[in-house]
Amino acid sequence: MCADTTDTKTATPDYKDTLNLPQTDFPMRAGLPKREPGWLERWEEIGIYDRLRETAGDRTPFTLHDGPPYANGHLHIGHALNKTIKDIIVRSHQMMGHDARYIPGWDCHGLPIEWKIEEQYRAKGQDKDQVNVVDFRQECRKFAESWIDVQREEFKRLGVTGCWDRPYLTMDFRAERIIAEEFQKFLMTGTLYQGSKPVMWSPVEKTALAEAEVEYHDKESFTIWVKFPVTEFRLPEVDVSDEEMSDDEREAVVQARAEARDAFVGTKVVIWTTTPWTIPSNKAVVFGSDFSYGLYEVTDTPGECWARAGERFILADKLAAQTFAKARLEDGMWRRVRDVTPEQLAGMELAHPLAGAEGGQGEWDDPRDFRAADFVTDEEGTGFVHCAPSHGMEEYELYRGLGMLAQVITYNVMDDGSFREDLPFFGGKRILKENGKEGDANKAVIDTLVANGGLLARGKIKHSYPHSWRSKAPVIYRNTAQWFAAIDRPVGDGQDENGKTIRERALTCIDQVKWTPQSGRNRLHSMMESRPDWVLSRQRAWGVPLTCFTKKGGKPTDPNFLLRDPAVNARILAAFEEEGADAWYKDGAKERFLGNDYDASEWDQVFDILDVWFDSGSTHAFVLRDREDGTEDGIADVYMEGTDQHRGWFHSSMLQACGTMGRAPYRNVVTHGFTLDEKGNKMSKSLGNTVGPEDVIKQYGADILRLWVAQADYTSDQRIGPEILKGTADSYRRLRNTMRFMLGALSHFREEDRVAHEDMPELERWVLHRVAELDERVRTGYRAFDFQGTFRALFDFATVDLSAFYFDIRKDALYCDGDTTRRRAARTVMDILFHRLTTWLAPILVFTTEEVWLERFPGERSSVHLQDMPETPQAWRDDALAAKWAEVRRARRVVTAALEVKRTEKVIGASLEAAPIVHVDSEDTLGALRSVAFEDVCITSDIALTNDPAPAEAYRLPEVDGIAVVFETADGAKCQRCWKILPDVGTHAHPDVCGRCDDALS
Structure with a gap:
């Protein structure tokens, strides 16, 4: 640096006020929690959403259809994730030139709200069934309204824009009318039918549940090994009159058959189950056609044991040892006697373990069916499966395919999970108590089996078991009369470019949709390939009823069992438009809707309500198709929800739309994962690891929450x-x-x-x-x-x-x-x-x-x-310019790194004190650096560029080839205005400044 030649008697001018320093009142501290509500109020006054619609002109519409949250509680962090993603989608498309519409909505019907009202009744000692149904429904409506207002403000606080003053509600009268109209399309096209099959049933809530309403939790269950006696054995007859058969051969065949009968009759086939309560409903036992089975004899017992010496059992060889271990029989207390072939099993006839029991009143005396089935495994159990087709889908499907449902369906379990009162031994026993805890049915069944010699072993097992996500109580499979949409039956005349049936159409349409992530396509496709018919009915009160009538005394298989009359349908819809679905429950409703065309005494009115997934699956009809701010073709540009909605809203919307308009209601489906705590654990109030959106907003502001969403890969768990x-x-x-x-x-x-x-x-x-x-x-x-x-x-x-x-x-x-x-x-x-x-x-x-x-x-x-x-x-x-500046930045990295070393060593305090020499191997790079003010790029007062070989002590970065830096200090004096150290400082009209600053001051 040059010597300081300033006259000490003359003060150096203060040039600070001559600089173009930044001017802004924008604060460094955001203060978002306090300031954000003010902007919300401002947007409300301006009417941002409406102004965008008013000025849309000929912009291309873009519609994200909102999957309706349920109106029954404060928002959780998953809601914040969901609504923020939706808002980013809508706002970004609006700012890219679309007319981006967002109509928020709420799911208002169904069991969660009804359950809350029932809880209030129980707390007051009241019986819901004694309350007028319309009054009860009105209480449900008020409950939903109160939470809609709460959630609306919570969503708005997240900064979500939308048509908040006109949301859609599934309980609006017009919405209820359109839901009923959509249901009537299933009625009129012949896809609606009444059937009886096992469905997920909540004994606590006394209603059928959809798969999407079920969650899985660990549950400890009783497990039992039960003896089914072999009472008869037959093999296919062999023609012993064949002249080519010798007498010895003929005698050997007869003797072998007799020996087999003597060997098998009186033995026991052993089954294993985790649902002892289904044993009273047993109608069959099935085996695997490809497994190795053996006949085993007990040779000794330890004393306390439900097996007797000399007792014989048929078991899958792979599972025999562990079965005997469960029966407390050690090695050496049993032996394998002989093979048992699938052909021999097919010749056996079994009895129920309670057949002939004193007090059984003949309930279980009929022989049990015994046959092979492809769902039997030899991975656990005994190699045999007991079948109660009223309580298991695989068994139900087996016997439906055989045309034998009439022989095997039972009605032993009532809607509250209790056995029918007249069932011997078990009448009135409950599978679950009202609070969802274990009832007395399982114990009663086990005790009765013990008393009648039907039990071999028992224990307990902890396993994943379906529970209602509302009551959190276990559910059962129960055969009930329900209403179904047939997904493999031609819809109407079956003429549709996407397929004849709902399933065909859905599978075709899935590949017409863009999925984000793509795995969503595979998930929904596999579900749609294997799903059964859609259970539409629920045995509750709060919702849209199945608006149909059945012939009194008729059978569901009769062609005229269901009343299909457009005039009746129109009267129902007109009433719903005016009064809502409550019209169905008012006095004289049946006569009003049937009119003078039918004798009301000849028809039954259906009072089941529609599955709420039908409600939400129909929203495309009254939001996209029916509103003036909907879409021209009734199809949304995007549906966006959590990944659980592949079995929920995405699924039901696809089924419903394919049943009514033959195509998907969406063009894009976007899915997000679940929210977890920092350690990747599921959030739980009991664990204390929940993060509430209101807490984040209070501490940081909503923008930080939105930024968390944007920074994360929402397609995975967050x-x-x-x-x-x-x-x-x-x-x-x-x-x-x-x-x-x-x-x-x-x-x-x-x-x-x-x-x-x-x-x-x-x-x-x-x-x-x-x-x-x-x-x-x-x-x-x-x-x-x-x-x-x-x-x-x-x-x-x-x-x-x-x-x-x-x-x-x-x-x-x-x-x-x-x-x-x-x-x-x-x-x-x-x-x-x-x-x-x-x-x-x-x-x-x-x-x-x-x-x-x-x-x-x-x-x-x-x-x-x-x-x-x-x-x-x-x-x-300008790609060429970009390539050049990539080289400039590459070289700059080496220079700044070299200067940082000197700064750390306290050789310099600021980079402007340096004037390094930069050695560059590449002529092209050297030319690029010389063509720009490289000293300005590196924020040094000067810089020298050379292609001379760099000395050994030059600074290098291992990852940057061909660049080396030799440190030198800048020559000259410090400009008191720009702080560069330059030789010309002090030689201009204004003292102690460089030429550039002198020009600026002039």
């Missing part, structure tokens, strides 16, 4: 917790710094300051190239619902390309230049960046981008959310 949120807040602060720098640099920017692209320095043109690249990446990402990738690209651009590179370099020109092209070009680029970053980030950071926008463009009706993402000229793309 983790959230204190440390993760701290990291999210840090990312937010870095972005806020970027926005604040731009605002400061743009103070007093005027249109006349703008510089054309072709007149800009290379560095500015490189930034605009990156803008053009990023614009394409952002739009592609938003369209593909890839928010993590989109945000990552934006974040890296803002923090790496801008804050750590471009802004760092251009601070000097922005602060110290006069009215130069360089400074005006930099501010022009800042303005371009401002408009793009605010609109690119607006779908994610809805509050912060609004704050940034209003800092520059205040006004009563101003809002970033009324803007579109600006179109980006393709002329800004």
Whole structure:
């Protein structure tokens, strides 16, 4: 550095006020929790959503159809994830030029609300069944209304935009009317039928459940090994009169048959089950046709044992040892006597273990069917499966295929899970108590089997078992009369380009939909391939009834069992439009709807209600098709829900729409995972690891919660917790710094300051190239619902390309230049960046981008959310320039790393004290560095570039080939205005400044 020649008697001028320092009132501390509600109020006053609709013009509509949350409680973090993803989708498509519509909705019918009202009755000692059904339904309606108002405000607090003043509700009168109309389409096209089959049944809630209403939890169950006596043995007759058969051969055949009969009759086939309560409903036993079976004899017993010495059992060889171990028979207490072939098993006749029991009243005296079945395994149990087709789908399907349902279906279990009162031994016993705990049925069955010699062993097992997700109580399979939509029966005349049946149409339409992630397609496709007919009915009170009538005394198989009359249907729909579904339950409803055309005494009115999944599956009809802000073709651009909705809303919507309009109601399906705590554990109040959205908003603000959503790969399960949120807040602060720098640099920017692209320095043109690249990446990402990738690209651009590179370099020109092209070009680029970053980030950071926008463009009706993402000229793309600046940045990395070493060693305090020598092997790279102001790029006062070989002590970065740096200090004096150290400082009109600053001051 030069010696200080300043006259000590003359004070150095303070040049601070001559700098173009950033000017902005934008605060570093966001204060989001306190400030966000003010922006919400402002948007409410402006009417953002409605203004966008009013000014839509000929924009292409884009509709995300909202999967309705249930109106019965405060929001949890999964709701926040779900609604934020939806909001990002809607806002991004709006800002990319669409008329993006979002009509929020609520699921209002069904068991959860009904259950809450029943709980209130029970607390008061009242019986729900004694209350007028219309009055009861009105209480359910009021309960749903109260929670809709709560949830609406909670959703809005997340910054979610939408038609909040006109949401859709499944309990609106018009919605109930259309749901009934959609059901009537199934009635009129012949896909509706009444059948009796095992369905998931909640004894506690006394209703059938859909698979989507069931969750699996560990449960400890009784497990028993039961003896089914062989009472008869027959083999196919052999013609012993064959003249070619010798007398000895003929005698051997007869003797073998007699020996086999003597060997098998009186033995016991052993079954294993985890549901002892199904034994009274047993009608058959099945075996595997490909397994190895043996006849085993007990040779000794330990004393306390339900097996007797000499007793013989037939078991799968693979499972025999463990079965005897369960019966407390050690090795050496049993022996294998002989093989038992599947052909021999097929010749046996079995008796129920309670056959002939005293007091059994002949209930179980009929022989049990005994045959092979393909669902038997030899992985656990005994190799034999006891069949109660009233309580198991596999057994039901087997005997339905055999045409034997009439012989094997029982009605032993009532709707509350108790045995029918007249069932011997077990009448009135309950599988579950009213509180969902173990009842006395299993114990009664086990005790009765013991008393009658039918039990070989017993124990307990802990296994995954279906529970109602509402009552949390276990469920059972129970044969009941229900209403079904036949998914393999031709719909109407069967004429449809996508298929004749609902299943065919669904499987075809699945491949017409774009799935994000693609695995969603495979999941729904496999479910649709194997699913049974759709159970439409529930035995409850709060919902839309199955609006149909049946012939009194008729059979479901009769062609005229169901009344199919358009005039009757029209009367029902007119009443629902005016009065809601309550009209079905009012006095005289049957006579009113049947009119004068039918004798009401000849028809029964159905009072089951529709499965709520039919309600939500029908929403496309009264939201997309029926509203003026719906879609022209009744199809949504996107459905977006959690991955559990492949068996829920996505599934039921596909079934319903394929049944009524022959196609899917959506073009895109997007799914997200579940929310977990930081350790990857499921959230649970009992574990104390839940994260409530209201808690996050209170501490950080909704924008931080939205940023957490955008940063995560929502297609997988999401983790959230204190440390993760701290990291999210840090990312937010870095972005806020970027926005604040731009605002400061743009103070007093005027249109006349703008510089054309072709007149800009290379560095500015490189930034605009990156803008053009990023614009394409952002739009592609938003369209593909890839928010993590989109945000990552934006974040890296803002923090790496801008804050750590471009802004760092251009601070000097922005602060110290006069009215130069360089400074005006930099501010022009800042303005371009401002408009793009605010609109690119607006779908994610809805509050912060609004704050940034209003800092520059205040006004009563101003809002970033009324803007579109600006179109980006393709002329800004310059791949050759980008390649050149990639080399410049590569070399810069080595220089800045070398200077950081000297800073750490306290050789220098700031990079402007340096004037390094940079050795460059490549002539092309050297040329690139010489063509730019590389000292400005590296933020040094000077720099020397050479292709001379670098000395051994030169600094190198292992990952950057061909660049080496030799440190040198800058020569000259420190400019008191820009702080560069230059030889010409002090030689100009203004003291102690460099030539550039002297020009600026002049």
